[in-house]
Structure formats: C-alpha cells, structure tokens
Amino acid sequence: MASLPLFQSALADSQKCNMPQGPYSTSVMVGLGGERAGSGNWFCLSEWQNGDVITGVEAWASDFAVEGIKFWYANGRDSPWYGRPLGGGGIPEGPTSHPDKPYKWDSTSQVQIRLWGNKGQIKGSSASNAIGRIQILDKDGNEKYNVAATKKGAVQDAYAQLPADGGIVMGVKVRADKWVSNLEFFMLKSPVASGTLTDVKYEKDVGRYAKENGGIEQATLASVYYKNSNSAGGSNVTYRFANSVTKAVKKSVSVTKSNTWSGHIGIETGGSFGIPGVVEVKNTIKYDFSYERTEAKTEGKDEDLSRVLNYEMGSGAANNMLAPGKAAYCKAWSTQGTFSSDYTATMQAKLDDGTRFEYKVKGHVDTVGWTDAVAECKEMDIKDIPADAKEGETSPVNKRALLFKA
Incomplete structure (x- = not known):
C-alpha cells in the first residue's frame, strides 16, 4: 500500500478534515451536497509545507460516477486510492472511463482543473451525490486528462472552473467510500x-x-x-x-x-x-x-x-x-x-x-x-x-x- 502523505486525516461523515492554512485561491467543493449515509470519510492531502505539491492524478469512472482517484506528489510519492481502487471489483461493468496511464506534470507546469458533479440516482432528483467528471488542462487550455461517467445524462451540464491564478495544486480535499463523493482542489493563488x-x-x-x-x-x-x-x-x-x-x-x-x-x-x-x-x-x-x-x-x-x-x-x-x-x-x-x-x-x-x-x-x-x-x-x-x-x-x-x- 502507498505511504500516507504528510498531512492526511480521515474523520466521521459529520465532520470535515482541516487543510493547513496556505496561499490558496478561493476553492470550490464539487459533488454531494450535505451529509448522507455511505458518502464516505473526508481526507485532506497536503505536502506543500515540506516543499512538495501535487503533480499527478489517476482516476476511473463507471456508468454513473467517478469511482476512484489517487494522486502523486513532486517528490514521487503517491497516495492511496480514494473510493474504489482500480481493479478492486464491485462494479459489474468495470471501468468504463480510464485513460491508459496517469497524468503527471512537473511542479513548474501550471494546470487548470474542471470538475462536474454527477446526476444522482435518487428518484425525482438530479442533485449530485458524487463526482461525475474531472478534466485537467494545461495553462493554454489544452485538455491533458479526462475521466467521466459514461451513461448518457449521468454528468451535470454545468462545471466548476477552479481558479488557476498560480496554476499549482497545493492540496486536495476528498470525500470517498465506495465512490468519490466530493473533491475540492486548493490552488496556489499567484505565481511565485x-x-x-x-x-x-x-x-x-x-x-x-x-x-x-x-x-x-x-x-x-x-x-x-x-x-x-x-x-x-x-x-x-x-x-x-x-x-x-x-x-x-x-x-x-x-x-x-x-x-x-x-x-x-x-x-x-x-x-x-x-x-x-x-x-x-x-x-x-x-x-x-x-x-x-x-x-x-x-x-x-x-x-x-x-x-x-x-x-x-x-x-x-x-x-x-x-x-x-x-x-x-x-x-x-x-x-x-x-x-x-x-x-x-x-x-x-x-x-x-x-x-x-x-x-x-x-x-x-x-x-x-x-x-x-x-x-x-x-x-x-x-x-x-x-x-x-x-x-x-x-x-x-x-x-x-x-x-x-x-
């Protein structure tokens, strides 16, 4: 199993982990609104205090949601899987959206991130109960990575464009259990x-x-x-x-x-x-x-x-x-x-x-x-x-x- 990052906490559903204070842009939480049984624990990932920012992502999705996600740091370390590990079973159709390899970039490269919620499987409601899509672009707006729920109508139309002023991913807050319920990226608010x-x-x-x-x-x-x-x-x-x-x-x-x-x-x-x-x-x-x-x-x-x-x-x-x-x-x-x-x-x-x-x-x-x-x-x-x-x-x-x- 991958070693845990420097600053990671997992708390009960009724609580959120606390990211360390830092020079962040205004963050946006995407996914499930409120608390719901089975929505998972909160995890805060941050190693920038020891000099290493996040420089890699791998994720996979089923028909209805992003099921699992993991991250890499500038020092080469990787996080555990959050949600379902790739190949861990539990989804009959298996991964329906999974690029051939993780997307990794060096810590000098600026990136942009877009997040979509899914359309939850609650009768009579289209509210999100998980992440529906994650897209990573370079600083010029060229798509570099894209994972999304594949069933027609499973992803919300509107997306959150995270502030990319500094273009550096300082940390991530994740809520996950059997799927990825929420994601919140913390971006550097201005270039160094x-x-x-x-x-x-x-x-x-x-x-x-x-x-x-x-x-x-x-x-x-x-x-x-x-x-x-x-x-x-x-x-x-x-x-x-x-x-x-x-x-x-x-x-x-x-x-x-x-x-x-x-x-x-x-x-x-x-x-x-x-x-x-x-x-x-x-x-x-x-x-x-x-x-x-x-x-x-x-x-x-x-x-x-x-x-x-x-x-x-x-x-x-x-x-x-x-x-x-x-x-x-x-x-x-x-x-x-x-x-x-x-x-x-x-x-x-x-x-x-x-x-x-x-x-x-x-x-x-x-x-x-x-x-x-x-x-x-x-x-x-x-x-x-x-x-x-x-x-x-x-x-x-x-x-x-x-x-x-x-």
Missing part, C-alpha cells in the same frame, strides 16, 4: 516571484567539523629572502614585503527537491553561511537555479566570487632595515577552508501578488573560503640563506624601498 533560504541547518555538525580540522589547510601565498651584502661598516638597506593576491571563493547552493513551483526564480541565501573554522560570511548572495524535475534534482549556479588578500611586513630595528651581513626571510600565508554538507532550511517565498509564506526544503552546500593573509619576517645571517633562495630587492637607506611583487 522570489524566495529566500533561511534557518539553514547543516547535517554535518559545524563545531565538530572545525575541531577535527576538516577541510582546513594552510596555503603559502609568497615567500622571499632579502639580504644586505654590504661589508661590515657599510650602509644599511631597507625592504618592503607587500602584495595583493586574488583567490577564488566558491558558494554553491543546490535545492534537491522540486519545490520552488516556478521554472527559474531568483533565490537568495539569507543570514549567515558559515565556513567552519575559517570564516563566517555575512552577506546575501543571489543564485539562479535550474531544475530537472524527473530526477528531483536541482543544480545551483556557483556564484563567481573572489577575495583579495593583502599582506605587508618588514623586519629590522627601524624602517624594515637590514644591517650589513644580515638577511630576512619573509613569508605570507592564508588558511583555506572548504565545507560540503547537506542541509535543511526554510524557504521564505513571495508571490507575485505580494503574499508571503514559508515551507521546508532540503539541499546541499559547497563553500570555499579564505582567511585574512598573514605575513611574517625573520632576521638571520646571510650565511644561513639557502643557496637556491629566491631573493627580493632592497634599497639603500637614502632611497625609497622597492615593492616586491610575490
């Missing part, structure tokens, strides 16, 4: 305009990651020797060890669920994204996402960033000065930190009409960061310089020091 990832929680423990020194290594930016080759009693020389080095900084964020409900929207990472043990980046980085729905995989575009590392250092008693016969070894370095982890987060979404709401998402983060550069110079005797040492330029004390470009 933007989203911000907040409250990010990494699966890897950041504190433990830093303590174990994971992904942290020191990188030398430059090193050089300076020397004063003047004989004893000669003049002093000065030096300057300084430069700027540009390093690539990576910030790649991917969302692994098909849950933005829009093909390409601007998503931002809000708040702080920590690079454990190295640096805390506190800014807002924009990303452009491309979604592959069939694999429920999202590819994040790496932000093209860089960081300039500046360093400057000298040695000697005064003004980076070296006495005759003395040398200095100067080195600059920075610490590079890489971090890779899955995460959970809250998406703060904004619709075109200004409505704001939140839902949960999962994803993956890859980051590369650099600490500020550190420079150090140590003085020594010239005789201690290695034979193959790289030497920098010095200047007599009465001239401006030359800049070494490492």
Whole structure:
C-alpha cells in the first residue's frame, strides 16, 4: 500500500478534515451536497509545507460516477486510492472511463482543473451525490486528462472552473467510500516571484567539523629572502614585503527537491553561511537555479566570487632595515577552508501578488573560503640563506624601498 502523505486525516461523515492554512485561491467543493449515509470519510492531502505539491492524478469512472482517484506528489510519492481502487471489483461493468496511464506534470507546469458533479440516482432528483467528471488542462487550455461517467445524462451540464491564478495544486480535499463523493482542489493563488533560504541547518555538525580540522589547510601565498651584502661598516638597506593576491571563493547552493513551483526564480541565501573554522560570511548572495524535475534534482549556479588578500611586513630595528651581513626571510600565508554538507532550511517565498509564506526544503552546500593573509619576517645571517633562495630587492637607506611583487 502507498505511504500516507504528510498531512492526511480521515474523520466521521459529520465532520470535515482541516487543510493547513496556505496561499490558496478561493476553492470550490464539487459533488454531494450535505451529509448522507455511505458518502464516505473526508481526507485532506497536503505536502506543500515540506516543499512538495501535487503533480499527478489517476482516476476511473463507471456508468454513473467517478469511482476512484489517487494522486502523486513532486517528490514521487503517491497516495492511496480514494473510493474504489482500480481493479478492486464491485462494479459489474468495470471501468468504463480510464485513460491508459496517469497524468503527471512537473511542479513548474501550471494546470487548470474542471470538475462536474454527477446526476444522482435518487428518484425525482438530479442533485449530485458524487463526482461525475474531472478534466485537467494545461495553462493554454489544452485538455491533458479526462475521466467521466459514461451513461448518457449521468454528468451535470454545468462545471466548476477552479481558479488557476498560480496554476499549482497545493492540496486536495476528498470525500470517498465506495465512490468519490466530493473533491475540492486548493490552488496556489499567484505565481511565485522570489524566495529566500533561511534557518539553514547543516547535517554535518559545524563545531565538530572545525575541531577535527576538516577541510582546513594552510596555503603559502609568497615567500622571499632579502639580504644586505654590504661589508661590515657599510650602509644599511631597507625592504618592503607587500602584495595583493586574488583567490577564488566558491558558494554553491543546490535545492534537491522540486519545490520552488516556478521554472527559474531568483533565490537568495539569507543570514549567515558559515565556513567552519575559517570564516563566517555575512552577506546575501543571489543564485539562479535550474531544475530537472524527473530526477528531483536541482543544480545551483556557483556564484563567481573572489577575495583579495593583502599582506605587508618588514623586519629590522627601524624602517624594515637590514644591517650589513644580515638577511630576512619573509613569508605570507592564508588558511583555506572548504565545507560540503547537506542541509535543511526554510524557504521564505513571495508571490507575485505580494503574499508571503514559508515551507521546508532540503539541499546541499559547497563553500570555499579564505582567511585574512598573514605575513611574517625573520632576521638571520646571510650565511644561513639557502643557496637556491629566491631573493627580493632592497634599497639603500637614502632611497625609497622597492615593492616586491610575490
């Protein structure tokens, strides 16, 4: 049996289940009016709070009504059958209306839904006691799926055209037992305009990651020797060890669920994204996402960033000065930190009409960061310089020091 959705409840005939509050268009209930013995229990289906909207339907009908229906979510999960399962028996003529396969669409596609009640089998009344027909169209009005009671006159003439402002099926309310008595679709009331990832929680423990020194290594930016080759009693020389080095900084964020409900929207990472043990980046980085729905995989575009590392250092008693016969070894370095982890987060979404709401998402983060550069110079005797040492330029004390470009 298919697993139950996140938010599903079945209550007695005299009660209705409660859909979670959400950014819905005005909904329309179609089918049986009022309560009647045998009309079935109410079921509320909703997983959009965890990022997954409804993206598939399968139904079948007999001569007189839609007998069974089930749904699929963007994460690939399916619901149980509501009403009679397909092939479950109980209808002598069997399915008289059943397309060859379910209709499934990706969560970026907008759909329209039309519902008809049936003409109930109560003598002297044509009031509905079940769903008579369900039709799904794409955003351009082209029919994609159609299931209907087949007996002549079994379906009401008038239908309910559900508001399709956002074109996304957020959830469904069903009443069913031996057939499908009622359906109510909850549609997103406006397209998604933007989203911000907040409250990010990494699966890897950041504190433990830093303590174990994971992904942290020191990188030398430059090193050089300076020397004063003047004989004893000669003049002093000065030096300057300084430069700027540009390093690539990576910030790649991917969302692994098909849950933005829009093909390409601007998503931002809000708040702080920590690079454990190295640096805390506190800014807002924009990303452009491309979604592959069939694999429920999202590819994040790496932000093209860089960081300039500046360093400057000298040695000697005064003004980076070296006495005759003395040398200095100067080195600059920075610490590079890489971090890779899955995460959970809250998406703060904004619709075109200004409505704001939140839902949960999962994803993956890859980051590369650099600490500020550190420079150090140590003085020594010239005789201690290695034979193959790289030497920098010095200047007599009465001239401006030359800049070494490492």
